[in-house]
Structure formats: structure tokens, C-alpha cells
Amino acid sequence: MISGLGLDVGGRQDWRLVPAALVVWFATMAGLLLGWWWTAVGGLVGVAVGVAVVARSRGRSAVARWWRLGMAWSLLVCGLLVGLVGTLRLRAAAEDPLRVLAGAGASAVVRVEVTERPKPVFSAGFGGQQGGVWTVVVPARVVSAVVAGRPVRSAGAVVVIAPAERWRALLPGQQVTATAAMASAQPGELTVAVLRVRGPPEAVSEAAAWQRIAHTLRAGLRDAAAVLDAEPRGLLPALVVGDTDELPPQVVDEFQAAGLAHLLAVSGSNLAIVCVAVLLLLRTLRCGPRTAAAGAVLALVGFVVLAGPEPSVLRAGVMGAVGLLALAVGRQRAALPALAVAVIGLVLWDPAMAVSIGFALSVLATGGLVLIAPRWADRLAGRGVPRGLAEALAVPAAAHLVTAPVVAGFAGEVSLVAIGANLLVAPVVAPATVLGVLAAVAAPVSPWLAEVLVRLAGPEADWLILVAHHAAGVPGAVISWPAGWLGGVLLAGCVVLLVAVLRRRRLRVLIALLLTGLLVVVVPLRVIAPGWPPDGWAVVACDVGQGDALVLATGDAGRAVVVDTGPEAAPLAGCLDRLDVSRVPLVVLSHLHADHVGGLEAVLSDRAVGAVGLSRAREPRWAWEEVRRQARDAGVPVVQLTAGQRLSWPGLVIEVLAPDEEEVMPAAESDGTEINNASLVLRASTPAGRVLLSGDVELSAQARLLDGRADLSAEVIKVPHHGSRYTSPELFSATRARIALVSVGAGNRYGHPSPFIMRLLARAGVLVLRTDTSGDTAIVATDAGPRAVTRGASRGPPGGSP
The missing domain is CATH 1.20.58 (Methane Monooxygenase Hydroxylase; Chain G, domain 1)
Structure with a gap:
């Protein structure tokens, strides 16, 4: 290895x-x-x-x-x-002209060339539907553009956000024409504009033959995998070609927490597995080193074509090609120069890789395997550990330690189970990958053979899912860590210190004793006596994955208002059970996207509910019909909430701030932004202070709030749209909140929360609590003001009480 x-x-x-x-x-x-x-x-x-x-x-x-x-x-x-x-x-x-025009919010008729496969973005299922918002993100390059009737010279990179229908079937290399509304791209990127498209692509050119063949092979693998259960069916294409379209979000979250997320994207390990398999086969057939290397190069090219020209695939392909070239010419110590050549070539070819987290992780992991893992393996083997086991231990340990600072700085968390989880799955990754590749190749010509190969890969996929599930469920599997450069540098220092300490035998024994104490004492305490819920809780942001669900205490024991219900019933039911909530006088659904209404059944089926409150918006239509059906079956009325209304209980007052009667509601086939902007915005007055509940409102709805006369000041804010970058800094200034709650799922595919928004809040001295890293998060009243308490820790805002 x-x-x-x-x-x-x-x-x-x-x-x-x-x-x-x-x-x-x-x-x-x-x-x-x-x-x-x-x-x-x-x-x-x-x-x-x-x-x-x-x-x-x-x-x-x-x-x-x-x-x-x-x-x-x-x-x-x-x-x-x-x-x-x-x-x-x-x-x-x-200096691309489109960048300036996009900043002004102009519209354009553009012809673009697709550069990567469209990536679907959809919310969790609800009521038998796929989700309330279903779009695709399509990286592309501008061929021509016309703005306000005038041609604009541009060849810049753009990101197209479009309806999934017809756009999802596009392949890299195809050119399409569309009318788009432009928005500014994030700074620090080569992307010059974000294009929002509502209609289908027009004047679609034909894809290259090799792209059509690769698409057929990938589709064949998905069809063959249909013989497996739901979770392994989605995992096998992800493991082989990075296709996560059918993978349940829960599995993605568990792989992220277990430190196994790298298995869901094409990386150097995929290339190494395929190339080594071909090398071993050809050497078994008594082919010479150069012939074997040439065969491995052909396999590498074929795999890159199969997986598609994604940045991670090309990154791994370049590294593999350089390594195989070094092998063919007989330079046996060329691993480090190969890595350097890969860095130089890839960054010059695609400068965006210089700021890519995936690129940094790939380079660091390869460097760890080249420089550190062999020495550790030699030392373990010298102490009597079997050579195979020594390498199996050294490889994940080296890769995880050198990449941990980057992961911590980017994600604000550290996985403590990653090394063990990678060690447990290592024996099955290679067989599953090889069998999956063979199934993809066999599918077009022999579907029955592809199914046989998939069934052989099924037990390996089941084992991967089992390890990820149990590793993610270990108490303290993921711990919070300071995000950003400071967090990365801090963890890098800790890693260096740990390696230095482990070189001394007595200190190794001391660390082993401390870890044993943690396992024996702390972990059982975390499991048996988590200390939840805290006394005097006023608001709780439930950890329901990628969605919103907040519980507001009314002052009566066992009674609370629920605002949004998350994507699924089970996580919300668990949160309400932990809070001992049995009566819900009102369930407020801020808007009808599935990640806000999917768990409604958890409230209606097991608890006494007074009413379900919504705004005038009734889109997506299928979600509205499902909410109405569930409420009717439970005998619960559906009421409409409008700006200006005031609802009160002994320990809770809720003011409806938006939308008002004059705001235009989304119509049929409205895009996700229009539905988000129709969200109910509430301000709750609680014993712990005022809490602004902002739903998923985006920039235009936020502007209406800021331009209105409503008082937005609050001690706590639920950050809009899971921390999306489409949030105005003026909103935070208007609220002057000192605690920010971010309801977000770990490892979500939307990039939430935005690093820009997190930095903005941090610079303002706001304490940010994320459900993906802190779990259920409560706001409690203290003499010094509101205080945040998570299921694992209690923290207050920087500098004391707000």
C-alpha cells in the first residue's frame, strides 16, 4: 500500500x-x-x-x-x-467584463460549455416525494454572452444553477444556450459569475463519443447496483466513481463524522487500487516492468474517462501518471519529485486548485505516505509487528495526522475515530473498488455479469456502512475545534507535539494511561449521564441534520412551540423526547421546503397539537398538499400567519415580522430562492432574551425587512438559510445579536454554512453554535443574560454575557 x-x-x-x-x-x-x-x-x-x-x-x-x-x-x-x-x-x-455586470445583477443570454458533470442539489424526501427544491449546479466556461442586447467578450468560468430537468443529463464538453440572471461569485475564485437559469438548455450540442461511453458505463453501474439494498446501492457508485446522487444524506453524514468521507470522492487511492490491480495481473502474466506500467497507464486513462474530468479525478490522474512514468524509466525513488511535478502541473493548468481544500488534502496525504508512513511502518516491523499489519497501521495514521490541521481549520471539527475507522475498512476498499469498476465495464455488454459482480461487492459495501455508522455513533467521535487559519495552525502544533512526545517511552506510557482513563470514565459518563436538557431552557435548536427545527418553551412544563420540523421525523422526535415535550400549541412551518416540513409527522402523531401555522405561500404544491393531508388526518387545523400578528403564552411571545399581505407569493414552478424569500420571519421574546427566527430568507427578503419599520433587534439570531452566503451583513448589524444558531447538517452537499458568513460573525464577536458540531443547542436564562448550552458543553459569548 x-x-x-x-x-x-x-x-x-x-x-x-x-x-x-x-x-x-x-x-x-x-x-x-x-x-x-x-x-x-x-x-x-x-x-x-x-x-x-x-x-x-x-x-x-x-x-x-x-x-x-x-x-x-x-x-x-x-x-x-x-x-x-x-x-x-x-x-x-x-477583470472579466462579466464579473462587473454580475455584481450589478444584470441578466444575460449566454452560451456556455459544460466543464464538469452537473451536481444535483435536493432536499431530503418527504411524503413520498424527492424533495421540495431540486436543482443542479453546473460548472461551465463562457463561449459567448449578450447583455442588454450587446455582446460581451468573456471566456471566464461560471457556475450555472438550473432546474434539474434536462440540465442534469448534460455531459462535459456540451455547449448550451440559456437566459440567466447573474450574481456575483465568491471572492478568491476564478469563477466570474453565478448564473441562475429557470428554463431548459437550448441549442444543445452533442457530447464527445468518449463522454457518451463513460456516461453509459456509469449508468450501467447504477442500474446493476439496484440489486442491493438502498444504502449499499448508493454507496457503490460513490466508492467507484464518486457518484453520490443516490446516497442517502444520513450515510454521507456518518462517513464524514467517521473520517471516511474521502472514500466518497475519486482520489489517488482509487487510481492506486485500479493501477496496482492491473500491474499485478500483468506481472502475473510475466510481462516486463515497462509493459506492465504501460498497461497501468491505459487503465489510469480509462478510469479517468469513466469517472469524468472532475478536479479530484484529474488531480489523482496526473499524480498516478507521473508515478507510473517514473516506474517505467526505472527511477525507483521518484515519489517525492512526482508529487512536486503534480503540484506544479495541476496548479499551472488550473489555478483554482491552489485554494482547493481537496487539493491541499491530496498533496498532504501523499506527502505523509511518502515521507512518514514508511518510517513508521519500518519501526513497527522492527518491534515485531507483522509487515502487513505495520503498513496497515502506518498508512491511515500518517494520512490522518498530516491532513487533520487542514480539516480542522476548514470544518471546525476533529474526528477522533478516523484512524481506527480507516484501519477497519482498509481490507474491503480495494476489492469493492475493483469489483465496481469491472461491473461498470461489463454492464453494457453483459448486465447479468455486472449484477453478479455487484452482489460480490455488496458485503464489502455493507461493512463500510456498518463501520461508518458505529464510528460516527461513538460518544465524542467528533470534537469542535477553532476554525480558520488559527485552528489549523493550533492543531498542527498539537500534532507536532504529540509526535515528539510519542518518541519517549515513558511519555507514551503516560498518554496510554490517560487515554484509558478517558475511555473508562469519560465515555460512560457521556453515554449514561449527558446532563440534558439544561434547567431553564428557553429555546433549543434541534440537531436534525440539514434542516431547521427549533423548540420554544411556553412556560408550562411539557408544553412548547415548534418552529419547523427538519427533513425527517426521527431526529425531531428524539429531540422532543429528550426535552419531554408532550403538548405543542402551535407548529410553525416557515416555508414548504422539505428540510423544514419533512418531520411534521413526529409532532402530529405522538403529541397534542393545537394548530399548524404557515404563511400565504403554497409552493411547492406537493409539499402543501402533504402538509394539509397530514394535518387533516390528525384533526389539527391549519392557520395562516401574517406580519403584525402577535401570539402569546405565559413564558413566550411571538411576533410575526414577515411576510405581509402586500408581498408577492411564489407561483407554480418558482425557484428555490423565491420560496425561501416567502419564509415566515418571527421574533420570540423569551426569559432568555429575544430570538430572531429568520427561516431561509435570502437577500431580497432581508432587504425588505431592513427597509421596513420592524424592530429586528435580538440577543439571539437563527442564521438564515443554514448559514448560506446569500445573507446580508446589514441583517446582523440590525439585530446586534451576540449568539448565532446555525441549523446545518454535517458534511452537507450545499457548502453550508458559508465560511464568509462564519468569519463575518466571528469578527463581530458573535458566539456561533452549529448543530452539526454541537448537536442540540439550548439557550438558557441566567442573571448575566442568555447563555448557550450544548449537549456536551456550556459556553457563553466572548467577553462575558451579551
């Missing part, structure tokens, strides 16, 4: 290309994050260092001079390349 593609990674490594790779990477990163001119500065620094190394190489021995000159020339060449080519590309993207 460590040797990956057959390379000998032992002995002294060749570091000469590493400085050049770092110059290309960090110069491009600086250009994206700080301004395109910084790429030129970084390139000049690389050239200057190269010149300095050449000057200092005089008078050295022949070997030292040869080594230094190799590093110097790589710095000179790569510095010039990134300083010229990289700067020009970043400048073109920064």
Missing part, C-alpha cells in the same frame, strides 16, 4: 523540485486571495531565490553543485511560468 504504484519510497528523497512546487502553489494562492499582482510578486521571489542558489553553488563539490543547480533551475523556470502565465490568467479572470 505504501509503495502505491510500485515505487520504492525508502531511502533518501529527492527534494529539489519541492521549493519550485511551493512557489507555484503559494504564488497562485496569494494571487487568488489577495489580488492577481501577488502572483507576479511570488514568481519574482522564486526567480530571485533561484538566482541566489546559482550564485552560492560556486565552489561546492560536483555533487552538491549538481543538486543545487537542479533546484535553482526548477525555481527559475517555475517562477517565470507562474509569474507570466499564472498572472495573466488571474488578471483575465479578475
Whole structure:
């Protein structure tokens, strides 16, 4: 496993290309994050260092001079390349005319070329339906654009958000025309605009033959996997080609918590498994090293075509190709130079990879396997551990430790079970991947053979799901960690300190004793006596996955108002049971998207409910019909709530702030944004302070709130739309809240919450509590003001009470 593609990674490594790779990477990163001119500065620094190394190489021995000159020339060449080519590309993207027009909210008729497979975005199922919002995100490149009747010259990258119907079937390389409303792209990206499209694509060109073949193979794998149960049926295509369309969100969340999310995307491990399988087969047939390497290259190309030209696939493909080339020419210690070449080539080809978290994780993981894992495996083998077991232990440990700081800084959490979970699944990943690839190849010509291969892969998929489920369920499996650069650097320091400490035998024994104490004492306490709910709770944000569900105490024991019900019944039922809520005078559904109404049955079936309250909006129609049917079957009336209404109980007052009677409600076939903007916005006055419940309102609805006369001030805010980046900073300024609740699912496919919004709140000194990292979160009243209490910890806002 460590040797990956057959390379000998032992002995002294060749570091000469590493400085050049770092110059290309960090110069491009600086250009994206700080301004395109910084790429030129970084390139000049690389050239200057190269010149300095050449000057200092005089008078050295022949070997030292040869080594230094190799590093110097790589710095000179790569510095010039990134300083010229990289700067020009970043400048073109920064000054693209569409970027300015998109910032003004203009509309355009665009012709684009699809660059990646469309990624479906839909909410969890409810009432037998697929979900309330079902769209696709399509990365593309502009071919031509017309704005206000005038052509605009642009070849920039764009992201198209469109209805799934017909758009979902597009393949990379196809060109389409559409009328789109433009919005600004996030800073620090090559993307020049986000295009929102309502209609179907027009003037669709034909896809390349190889793309159609790959699509047929992927569809064949999905069809063959239909013989398995629901969860393994969705997992096998994800494991083989990164196709997560049919994978239940719960499984995705469990893989994320267990540190196994890398298995759901095509990575270097997929390429290594396929290529090594081909290498072993050809060597068994007595083929020479170069013939075997050539066969593995063909397998690599075929796999890249099968999986599609996604960034992660191309990243893994380039690394695999360089490694196989090194093997073919007989350079047995070329793993580190191969990694450096991969970094240089990929960043120059696609500068966006410089700020890609996936790219950083891939580079770090490969570096860990090259530099750290072999040494650890040798030491374990030297202490009597069987060689195979030593490598199996060293590989996940090295990969997890070197990538943990990036994961912690990005996600704000650390998985404590990742190493063990990866160790448990390692034996079945390769067989499942190989069987899945063979099934995809066999499906078009022999469906019965594909089904047989899929059934053989079924037990492996079941084992992966079982490990992920139980690992994610371990108390304290995921712990919260400071997000951002500070959190990443802090964990990196902890990792270095841990490795240094483990080198001393006595300290190893001490750490083992401490861990044993944690397992024996702390974990049982977490399971048996979690200390929930806290006394005097006023509001609880329930952890229901990717959705909203908030419970407001009314002042009477066992009685509470529920605002939104999440995507599924079971998580909300568990939350209400833990809070001992048996009577619900009012269930408020902010809007009819499935992630807000899917768990309604949990309230109606087991509790005494007074009424279900909604706004005038009745879209999506299927969701409205389902809500009305469930309420009718339970004998519960449905009432309409409008701005200006005031509802009160002994310990709770709710004011309806929006929408009012004059606001236009979404019509049939409205997109998700219009439905979100029709959300009910409430302000609840509780013993712990005022709480603004903002549903999923986006920018236009937020602007109406800010322009109106309603008082938005509150001590606590439920961040709109799960922390979406379509949130106005002025809304937070108007509320002046000191605690922010973010209802969001772990590892969700929407990118919620937005890092920009999280940084914005952090800079304002707001305490942010996320249900994906903190679980159920309560707001309680104290003498010093509202305080947040999670199921695992109690924390107050920075600097004391709000």
C-alpha cells in the first residue's frame, strides 16, 4: 500500500523540485486571495531565490553543485511560468467584463460549455416525494454572452444553477444556450459569475463519443447496483466513481463524522487500487516492468474517462501518471519529485486548485505516505509487528495526522475515530473498488455479469456502512475545534507535539494511561449521564441534520412551540423526547421546503397539537398538499400567519415580522430562492432574551425587512438559510445579536454554512453554535443574560454575557 504504484519510497528523497512546487502553489494562492499582482510578486521571489542558489553553488563539490543547480533551475523556470502565465490568467479572470455586470445583477443570454458533470442539489424526501427544491449546479466556461442586447467578450468560468430537468443529463464538453440572471461569485475564485437559469438548455450540442461511453458505463453501474439494498446501492457508485446522487444524506453524514468521507470522492487511492490491480495481473502474466506500467497507464486513462474530468479525478490522474512514468524509466525513488511535478502541473493548468481544500488534502496525504508512513511502518516491523499489519497501521495514521490541521481549520471539527475507522475498512476498499469498476465495464455488454459482480461487492459495501455508522455513533467521535487559519495552525502544533512526545517511552506510557482513563470514565459518563436538557431552557435548536427545527418553551412544563420540523421525523422526535415535550400549541412551518416540513409527522402523531401555522405561500404544491393531508388526518387545523400578528403564552411571545399581505407569493414552478424569500420571519421574546427566527430568507427578503419599520433587534439570531452566503451583513448589524444558531447538517452537499458568513460573525464577536458540531443547542436564562448550552458543553459569548 505504501509503495502505491510500485515505487520504492525508502531511502533518501529527492527534494529539489519541492521549493519550485511551493512557489507555484503559494504564488497562485496569494494571487487568488489577495489580488492577481501577488502572483507576479511570488514568481519574482522564486526567480530571485533561484538566482541566489546559482550564485552560492560556486565552489561546492560536483555533487552538491549538481543538486543545487537542479533546484535553482526548477525555481527559475517555475517562477517565470507562474509569474507570466499564472498572472495573466488571474488578471483575465479578475477583470472579466462579466464579473462587473454580475455584481450589478444584470441578466444575460449566454452560451456556455459544460466543464464538469452537473451536481444535483435536493432536499431530503418527504411524503413520498424527492424533495421540495431540486436543482443542479453546473460548472461551465463562457463561449459567448449578450447583455442588454450587446455582446460581451468573456471566456471566464461560471457556475450555472438550473432546474434539474434536462440540465442534469448534460455531459462535459456540451455547449448550451440559456437566459440567466447573474450574481456575483465568491471572492478568491476564478469563477466570474453565478448564473441562475429557470428554463431548459437550448441549442444543445452533442457530447464527445468518449463522454457518451463513460456516461453509459456509469449508468450501467447504477442500474446493476439496484440489486442491493438502498444504502449499499448508493454507496457503490460513490466508492467507484464518486457518484453520490443516490446516497442517502444520513450515510454521507456518518462517513464524514467517521473520517471516511474521502472514500466518497475519486482520489489517488482509487487510481492506486485500479493501477496496482492491473500491474499485478500483468506481472502475473510475466510481462516486463515497462509493459506492465504501460498497461497501468491505459487503465489510469480509462478510469479517468469513466469517472469524468472532475478536479479530484484529474488531480489523482496526473499524480498516478507521473508515478507510473517514473516506474517505467526505472527511477525507483521518484515519489517525492512526482508529487512536486503534480503540484506544479495541476496548479499551472488550473489555478483554482491552489485554494482547493481537496487539493491541499491530496498533496498532504501523499506527502505523509511518502515521507512518514514508511518510517513508521519500518519501526513497527522492527518491534515485531507483522509487515502487513505495520503498513496497515502506518498508512491511515500518517494520512490522518498530516491532513487533520487542514480539516480542522476548514470544518471546525476533529474526528477522533478516523484512524481506527480507516484501519477497519482498509481490507474491503480495494476489492469493492475493483469489483465496481469491472461491473461498470461489463454492464453494457453483459448486465447479468455486472449484477453478479455487484452482489460480490455488496458485503464489502455493507461493512463500510456498518463501520461508518458505529464510528460516527461513538460518544465524542467528533470534537469542535477553532476554525480558520488559527485552528489549523493550533492543531498542527498539537500534532507536532504529540509526535515528539510519542518518541519517549515513558511519555507514551503516560498518554496510554490517560487515554484509558478517558475511555473508562469519560465515555460512560457521556453515554449514561449527558446532563440534558439544561434547567431553564428557553429555546433549543434541534440537531436534525440539514434542516431547521427549533423548540420554544411556553412556560408550562411539557408544553412548547415548534418552529419547523427538519427533513425527517426521527431526529425531531428524539429531540422532543429528550426535552419531554408532550403538548405543542402551535407548529410553525416557515416555508414548504422539505428540510423544514419533512418531520411534521413526529409532532402530529405522538403529541397534542393545537394548530399548524404557515404563511400565504403554497409552493411547492406537493409539499402543501402533504402538509394539509397530514394535518387533516390528525384533526389539527391549519392557520395562516401574517406580519403584525402577535401570539402569546405565559413564558413566550411571538411576533410575526414577515411576510405581509402586500408581498408577492411564489407561483407554480418558482425557484428555490423565491420560496425561501416567502419564509415566515418571527421574533420570540423569551426569559432568555429575544430570538430572531429568520427561516431561509435570502437577500431580497432581508432587504425588505431592513427597509421596513420592524424592530429586528435580538440577543439571539437563527442564521438564515443554514448559514448560506446569500445573507446580508446589514441583517446582523440590525439585530446586534451576540449568539448565532446555525441549523446545518454535517458534511452537507450545499457548502453550508458559508465560511464568509462564519468569519463575518466571528469578527463581530458573535458566539456561533452549529448543530452539526454541537448537536442540540439550548439557550438558557441566567442573571448575566442568555447563555448557550450544548449537549456536551456550556459556553457563553466572548467577553462575558451579551
